[in-house]
Amino acid sequence: ETGVTQSPTHLIKTRGQQVTLRCSSQSGHNTVSWYQQALGQGPQFIFQYYREEENGRGNFPPRFSGLQFPNYSSELNVNALELDDSALYLCASSTNRRTYEQYFGPGTRLTVT
């Protein structure tokens, strides 16, 4: 059974650019949640996808968007990057929206210059 994987591991982008981060959920999981973890802070909930539909969103602007595919993998897209978007982006997968038993990937470190 493979765990949650994310790609890429690290990424450097310039302000104003767009970025796509990818997450493969654990086998059998149909729910993916995305979190932003700024340096020295706890993770903050961005949004959750359940069976290809957005199922809840945190306090993030619309330039943060996502997708979930039929195999339950997911993408996080961020448009018009700002310096404050520099952070570790974590995805977590679970079954049937149950955040109690979610498994986290190792994260993608995004640096915006």
Place this chain on the structure above:
Amino acid sequence: GNSVTQMEGPVTLSEEAFLTINCTYTATGYPSLFWYVQYPGEGLQLLLKATKADDKGSNKGFEATYRKETTSFHLEKGSVQVSDSAVYFCALSENRDDKIIFGKGTRLHILP
């Protein structure tokens, strides 16, 4: 809104010392409470959880008791090891389908 406050780090202890990391919460309802751990270069892992008042969560020698009267969920371990060095996050969720709200984390260093 709901929030979690935990003691600031870093916390530095010698091996075999007693550990306490304080955590208090603010919630409108009766949340479930969690401790997550983040080892260097790894993703977050659920360490333990408690879903109702007076429940004690425990795992790997760590334990925490859900105290509704003091809105606290302090993490304790009787004898820490170097391998416990990591960042620890206290967190809450209003229900099993709700987002998890994390504290800022406490970095723990254990010296041999």
